[in-house]
Amino acid sequence: MSALSLQQVTVSFAGRAVLSDVTLEIGQGLFIGMLGPNGAGKTTLMRTVLGLIRPAGGRIRVLGEPASSGNAAVGYIPQLRSLAGNMRLRGWDFVASACNGHRWGLPILSRAGRQEVHWALDMVGATELARRPLMETSGGERQRLLLAQALLGRPRLLLLDEPLISLDPHHQHGVVTLVKQVQQELGITVIFSAHELNPLLGAIDQVLYLGRGQAALGKVDEVITKPVLSRLYGSNIDVIRMKNRIFVMAGDVEVEKEEHCHHA
Amino acid sequence: MLEFDFMQNAFIAGGLVSVLAGVVGFFLVMRGQTFAGHALSHVGFAGATGAALLGLSPMWGLIWVTLLGGVSMGALGERLQGSDIVIGTILSLALGLGMLFLHFFTAYATQATALLFGNVLGVNTDTLWTLAWLGLACLLLLAIMARPLVFASLQPELAEAKGVSLRQVSMLFLAIVALTTAECIQIVGVLLVFTLMVGPAATAQKLTSHLGTGVLLAALLALAEAWLGITLAFYTDWPTSFWITALSSSAYLAVTVLHMLRNRRPVASAA
Numbered sequence: 001m002s003a004l005s006l007q008q009v010t011v012s013f014a015g016r017a018v019l020s021d022v023t024l025e026i027g028q029g030l031f032i033g034m035l036g037p038n039g040a041g042k043t044t045l046m047r048t049v050l051g052l053i054r055p056a057g058g059r060i061r062v063l064g065e066p067a068s069s070g071n072a073a074v075g076y077i078p079q080l081r082s083l084a085g086n087m088r089l090r091g092w093d094f095v096a097s098a099c100n101g102h103r104w105g106l107p108i109l110s111r112a113g114r115q116e117v118h119w120a121l122d123m124v125g126a127t128e129l130a131r132r133p134l135m136e137t138s139g140g141e142r143q144r145l146l147l148a149q150a151l152l153g154r155p156r157l158l159l160l161d162e163p164l165i166s167l168d169p170h171h172q173h174g175v176v177t178l179v180k181q182v183q184q185e186l187g188i189t190v191i192f193s194a195h196e197l198n199p200l201l202g203a204i205d206q207v208l209y210l211g212r213g214q215a216a217l218g219k220v221d222e223v224i225t226k227p228v229l230s231r232l233y234g235s236n237i238d239v240i241r242m243k244n245r246i247f248v249m250a251g252d253v254e255v256e257k258e259e260h261c262h263h264a
Numbered sequence: 265m266l267e268f269d270f271m272q273n274a275f276i277a278g279g280l281v282s283v284l285a286g287v288v289g290f291f292l293v294m295r296g297q298t299f300a301g302h303a304l305s306h307v308g309f310a311g312a313t314g315a316a317l318l319g320l321s322p323m324w325g326l327i328w329v330t331l332l333g334g335v336s337m338g339a340l341g342e343r344l345q346g347s348d349i350v351i352g353t354i355l356s357l358a359l360g361l362g363m364l365f366l367h368f369f370t371a372y373a374t375q376a377t378a379l380l381f382g383n384v385l386g387v388n389t390d391t392l393w394t395l396a397w398l399g400l401a402c403l404l405l406l407a408i409m410a411r412p413l414v415f416a417s418l419q420p421e422l423a424e425a426k427g428v429s430l431r432q433v434s435m436l437f438l439a440i441v442a443l444t445t446a447e448c449i450q451i452v453g454v455l456l457v458f459t460l461m462v463g464p465a466a467t468a469q470k471l472t473s474h475l476g477t478g479v480l481l482a483a484l485l486a487l488a489e490a491w492l493g494i495t496l497a498f499y500t501d502w503p504t505s506f507w508i509t510a511l512s513s514s515a516y517l518a519v520t521v522l523h524m525l526r527n528r529r530p531v532a533s534a535a
């Protein structure tokens with residue numbers, strides 16, 4: 001059984017296809033880096049896997065089951081974070097809100113629930129951090145808490161939507177290392193979307209590159225190539241390797257850097 | 265002062281409503297929907313004056329119209345939430361309509377002041393029972409939905425992925441807010457609902473970062489402000505609503521200053 005399988009999946013908004021006829025299979029226990037320019041459909045793909053967007057066509061299997069919301073086996077860190085900006089709520093309460101958060105009743109955790117939150121915070125080394133108000137934590141610390149929250153319910157597939165955004169290279173490295181460590185320790189599948197390939201290079205098993213409605217999945221050396229990327233971008237792309245880094249260029253502009261600036 | 269029936273009623277009504285307002289207000293602040301709460305009270309004003317014009321009970325007009333307003337706000341969902349312009353427009357339209365209804369129903373002029381600024385000293389036993397039952401219903405509903413409410417407020421996208429219906433949560437919660445608003449209007453009036461719903465909650469969340477403690481503190485602060493306000497009104501003969509607003513805003517101001525001082529100290533010592 002694969003962690004995720006898409007067969008000829010098409011997702012469109014108001015008749016415009018964001019993903020068209022995408023077929024791919026992601027094995028279990030892999031760390032997948034998901035890349036692609038703004039609007040390529042990274043978030044859309046994740047929300048489709050979560051069962052929040054219904055595809056116009058095709059078949060999706062998530063750990064062998066059809067995609068549907070409320071699947072405890074899938075963990076998620078959303079890209080848009082409204083992080084309770086109005087309140088000085090401590091990290092613990094923020095993380096714990098996701099513990100059985102869909103059930104009716106008072107938000108008072110059982111002993112097992114509290115242990116689960118402790119476990120998740122411990123996994124990411126955020127036990128101390130969780131005592132502080134969320135709005136007084138740094139971007140990197142916040143990612144730790146979000147990761148702990150996503151681990152509640154012990155998911156076997158983790159979808160992390162751009163956890164590196166607005167972090168400096170040092171903290172980017174910290175987050176990638178932490179995710180890798182958690183992924184290995186728990187033996188789960190991680191799909192990690194990002195705007196830049198280089199921070200992920202040492203950690204990922206495969207890359208999933210999206211562009212113009214299409215997807216390419218495979219080892220970095222198979223996907224990050226002139227023909228594949230030229231097809232996904234619909235223009236002439238050069239791939240330049242320097243030591244341990246890879247630069248994806250359109251003419252003399254580095255495409256990933258370019259997008260990053262747009263986003264900031 | 266408790267030898268007077270009207271004072272007993274005022275204390276009971278003030279106690280019931282303020283505890284409810286404190287608790288509901290905490291979640292309202294957490295969701296960043298305080299302006300929606302403010303607008304609902306104005307919608308209630310149109311409801312109460314409209315009902316009076318039709319010869320119906322103003323209180324029930326107030327309750328039903330705020331409830332309708334709350335549920336539709338929740339149903340419209342994201343398109344409306346956070347849209348200050350839409351909410352503000354509804355608010356002024358409601359106030360304008362209320363004015364029009366009053367214009368046709370001039371005998372109601374003294375009642376208008378009570379609606380706008382509250383009249384806790386005029387609460388009779390019948391009203392008291394209505395307040396008690398409605399308040400109980402609100403607290404019960406809130407207890408049932410509190411867990412998904414907190415989840416959906418703090419992490420909406422994740423909550424949705426885990427099977428929480430954001431629209432359902434929003435509609436139910438705004439229904440509770442609407443009923444709470446209708447109750448608050450009996451005490452502090454349409455224009456000052458903010459003072460009971462938002463003031464204590466905003467103060468509480470500056471004092472603690474614990475969720476449970478915050479809710480409890482908001483309820484206690486609201487209760488203290490309401491009872492102290494009624495007491496001060498009795499001895500000074502100034503309006504109760506004035507005293508409650510004065511206490512509510514002083515408390516908020518005090519903790520804000522305290523907070524600023526506390527946050528400045530480490531910076532000063534580091535420099």
Ligand SMILES: Nc1ncnc2c1ncn2[C@@H]1O[C@H](COP(=O)(O)OP(=O)(O)OP(=O)(O)O)[C@@H](O)[C@H]1O
Pocket residue numbers: 013014018036037038039040041042043044045079
């Ligand atoms: N709810 C929606 N309604 C209509 N169009 C949408 C909706 N959500 C996404 N889109 C469109 O689908 C396309 C893909 O968007 P998506 O957010 O998935 O891209 P992305 O790869 O995550 O981009 P980014 O790097 O900016 O996060 C965009 O063109 C976007 O405008």
Ligand SMILES: [Mg+2]
Pocket residue numbers: 042043044079161
């Ligand atoms: Mg995205």
